[in-house]
Amino acid sequence: MTDMPVGERQQLAPPSDDTGILGWVRKNLFSSWGNGLTTIVLIVAMVWILSGFLEWALFTANFTASTGSECRGGGACWALIREKFRYIFFGSFPYEQHWRPLFAVISMLAMLVLSADRRMWNWRLLVIWSVGSFITFLLMFGQLHIPLSLMLFVALAGGTIGLAMRSAVADPTERSAYYALIVIGLIGLALRIFGVLPSWSLAIAPLSYVETSLWGGLPVTLILATYGLLFAFPYGILLALGRRSNLPLVKGLCVGFIELIRGVPLISLLIMASVMLPLFLPSGTTIDKFLRAQVAVILFAGAYIAEVIRGGLQSLPKGQFEAADAMGLNYPQKTLLIILPQALRVVIPPLINTFIGFFKDTSLVLIIGIFDFLNTANQALVDPNWAGFPGEVYLFAAFVYFIFCYSMSRYSKYLEVELNKGTRR
Amino acid sequence: MAATAARDLSSLSSVIQLKGVNKWFGQFHVLTDINLDVKEGEKIVICGPSGSGKSTLIRCINRLEEHQQGDIVVHGVTLSNDVKNIEAIRREVGMVFQSFNLFPHLTILENLTLAPIWVKKMPKKDAEEIAMGLLKRVRIPEQALKYPGQLSGGQQQRVAIARALCMRPKIMLFDEPTSALDPEMVKEVLDVMIELAREGMTMICVTHEMGFARAVADRVIFMDRGEIVEQNEPEEFFANPRNERTKLFLGQILHH
Numbered sequence: 001m002t003d004m005p006v007g008e009r010q011q012l013a014p015p016s017d018d019t020g021i022l023g024w025v026r027k028n029l030f031s032s033w034g035n036g037l038t039t040i041v042l043i044v045a046m047v048w049i050l051s052g053f054l055e056w057a058l059f060t061a062n063f064t065a066s067t068g069s070e071c072r073g074g075g076a077c078w079a080l081i082r083e084k085f086r087y088i089f090f091g092s093f094p095y096e097q098h099w100r101p102l103f104a105v106i107s108m109l110a111m112l113v114l115s116a117d118r119r120m121w122n123w124r125l126l127v128i129w130s131v132g133s134f135i136t137f138l139l140m141f142g143q144l145h146i147p148l149s150l151m152l153f154v155a156l157a158g159g160t161i162g163l164a165m166r167s168a169v170a171d172p173t174e175r176s177a178y179y180a181l182i183v184i185g186l187i188g189l190a191l192r193i194f195g196v197l198p199s200w201s202l203a204i205a206p207l208s209y210v211e212t213s214l215w216g217g218l219p220v221t222l223i224l225a226t227y228g229l230l231f232a233f234p235y236g237i238l239l240a241l242g243r244r245s246n247l248p249l250v251k252g253l254c255v256g257f258i259e260l261i262r263g264v265p266l267i268s269l270l271i272m273a274s275v276m277l278p279l280f281l282p283s284g285t286t287i288d289k290f291l292r293a294q295v296a297v298i299l300f301a302g303a304y305i306a307e308v309i310r311g312g313l314q315s316l317p318k319g320q321f322e323a324a325d326a327m328g329l330n331y332p333q334k335t336l337l338i339i340l341p342q343a344l345r346v347v348i349p350p351l352i353n354t355f356i357g358f359f360k361d362t363s364l365v366l367i368i369g370i371f372d373f374l375n376t377a378n379q380a381l382v383d384p385n386w387a388g389f390p391g392e393v394y395l396f397a398a399f400v401y402f403i404f405c406y407s408m409s410r411y412s413k414y415l416e417v418e419l420n421k422g423t424r425r
Numbered sequence: 426m427a428a429t430a431a432r433d434l435s436s437l438s439s440v441i442q443l444k445g446v447n448k449w450f451g452q453f454h455v456l457t458d459i460n461l462d463v464k465e466g467e468k469i470v471i472c473g474p475s476g477s478g479k480s481t482l483i484r485c486i487n488r489l490e491e492h493q494q495g496d497i498v499v500h501g502v503t504l505s506n507d508v509k510n511i512e513a514i515r516r517e518v519g520m521v522f523q524s525f526n527l528f529p530h531l532t533i534l535e536n537l538t539l540a541p542i543w544v545k546k547m548p549k550k551d552a553e554e555i556a557m558g559l560l561k562r563v564r565i566p567e568q569a570l571k572y573p574g575q576l577s578g579g580q581q582q583r584v585a586i587a588r589a590l591c592m593r594p595k596i597m598l599f600d601e602p603t604s605a606l607d608p609e610m611v612k613e614v615l616d617v618m619i620e621l622a623r624e625g626m627t628m629i630c631v632t633h634e635m636g637f638a639r640a641v642a643d644r645v646i647f648m649d650r651g652e653i654v655e656q657n658e659p660e661e662f663f664a665n666p667r668n669e670r671t672k673l674f675l676g677q678i679l680h681h
Contacts, residue, residue, distance in 0.1 A: 317524075317526075319522060319524050319525075319526035320526060320528065322489050322522070322526065323520075323522065323526035323527075323528070324528075325487075325488075325489060325515070326487055326489060326515060326518075326519075326520040326589075327515065327539070327540040327544065327588075327589075327592065328512050328515035328516045328540060328544045328592070329539075329540065329543060329544060330508075330512065333543050333544075337539065337543065338528055341530050342528075342529065342530050345530065
């Protein structure tokens with residue numbers, strides 16, 4: 001029709017009935033008789049269900065009753081939550097010290113929120129987690145005793161890892177700092193082993209000591225889930241890499257471990273950790289029950305994470321491995337610089353899915369008598385004065401779990417977009 | 426493109442020697458008694474029908490594939506299972522793949538500087554300087570901060586060439602570098618390769634670009650069913666193929 005070049009043709013606005021709210025409603029909700037009918041039926045159903053729920057949860061609910069019997073007969077008894085929320089959140093932690101688990105929870109949340117930001121994914125992450133963990137556990141325990149040998153070991157490990165990771169980019173000062181750490185760690189540990197250095201630990205004791213059996217509620221759930229995942233993640237990566245190893249023994253061990261752990265329920269692992277493990281240990285040695293549960297949880301999560309990550313490793317084209325090989329990168333370089341960054345990106349949705357499932361699975365520790373959030377909620381029902389309102393308590397617990405799980409789900413979405421920003425066309 | 430005059434290469438030293446190399450994929454004999462001697466600065470084009478073992482041959486040179494019999498000597502180093510040996514050879518040998526194999530999660534510049542920084546322990550600044558120089562040479566310095574997915578196929582392949590050159594290799598292997606490209610992008614990649622050839626790089630190219638072979642090759646090798654069937658300087662190779670299989674193959678790729 002016109003001889004004008006394509007680029008110079010006038011751009012026309014789309015037809016007006018396609019735009020605006022009315023346009024959208026007509027196009028998407030009432031485009032045909034069938035569509036319109038479905039819309040109306042669903043809206044009526046939603047209003048009906050929601051009004052019933054609101055009637056119970058809000059309009060006839062009791063927020064102020066002082067005993068359970070006052071609550072009966074009406075709607076939801078939120079007065080129960082009002083009465084019991086401190087126990088539900090903090091369990092048997094000494095009542096007047098509840099500010100400690102509160103700030104421990106805040107410290108952990110701050111740690112999680114800060115490390116969600118991609119700009120922090122460097123040395124800052126290490127600082128955030130060291131400081132955050134120190135604060136969290138100092139608040140929870142009240143007193144920390146850090147043995148000299150642990151400090152020496154950290155120096156050795158820090159120096160070794162620093163040297164390995166940054167050998168290419170570190171300047172001479174930084175490099176000599178790593179060497180100094182390694183030397184201090186090695187010599188110190190040797191002296192400690194031969195008994196030249198005494199057994200000594202740095203005591204930081206600003207608060208009264210609270211043992212783990214008194215811990216309960218949200219901090220317990222958060223600690224089990226956060227540190228469970230924190231350790232299970234690198235461990236799962238190692239298992240996944242091991243499963244793809246060319247060395248038959250490494251591969252066999254990893255496959256065996258993954259299949260064994262995946263094949264048993266978490267509950268049986270927890271019971272083994274809490275009941276059977278102490279039988280095998282030499283008498284006199286005790287490992288804290290909480291720590292045993294934490295280790296069981298890490299082993300369990302690690303096996304699942306390994307399988308998710310293996311999926312990511314297998315999705316990479318062979319050419320990526322070959323290109324890295326052809327450039328002369330060695331195995332650790334190839335894995336850390338080329339393979340894992342890509343494999344992990346691919347598996348973000350299933351990985352977060354595993355994390356969410358696992359966050360909820362921590363509630364199974366109630367089997368071995370650890371008072372996580374769901375267990376303290378459950379215990380709140382035991383009070384004879386307030387018997388008979390399980391719905392309210394579990395709904396409240398569900399609401400708190402939902403906040404955490406939904407945040408993870410949203411974060412997964414954000415991360416997917418964020419990490420693929422540059423790589424999409 | 427004018428044909429290069431035949432050069433006397435016998436006085437030059439060998440950089441790659443293959444002696445009696447045999448390889449099997451399971452029961453399939455993919456390379457049969459391969460003997461090949463590549464002189465310094467020599468450009469070799471390998472052609473042949475698909476499945477003839479030409480890619481496998483060059484992939485054996487940097488140990489992406491393992492040969493089962495015979496010796497491969499690259500720059501005086503005999504390939505063995507010793508990882509140090511393999512890494513030493515890979516530092517000297519650059520490779521360009523049919524499917525580019527750029528790292529999609531790294532920018533173009535990071536793709537180029539990765540190996541110099543981590544394998545050669547070169548300071549980041551120096552590596553970036555070299556990388557930018559090479560990107561200019563392949564005529565896409567303005568793409569340095571983009572990601573591979575944002576570039577066209579031809580641009581990606583030129584980046585892949587620059588990435589291989591960043592390690593300052595003595596030998597370059599090209600595995601069908603233009604086969605995955607849209608027709609209009611083949612030339613920009615071949616131009617870069619021709620330039621590289623003129624600068625004296627030792628090159629082994631698996632390709633069916635016969636124009637390229639005529640322009641730069643010192644020797645064209647025809648492979649079929651895992652054997653080197655015929656080799657000659659390009660003029661002679663195209664004008665008077667001696668073997669029946671060569672004639673058949675050339676007939677198929679040149680006349681239509």
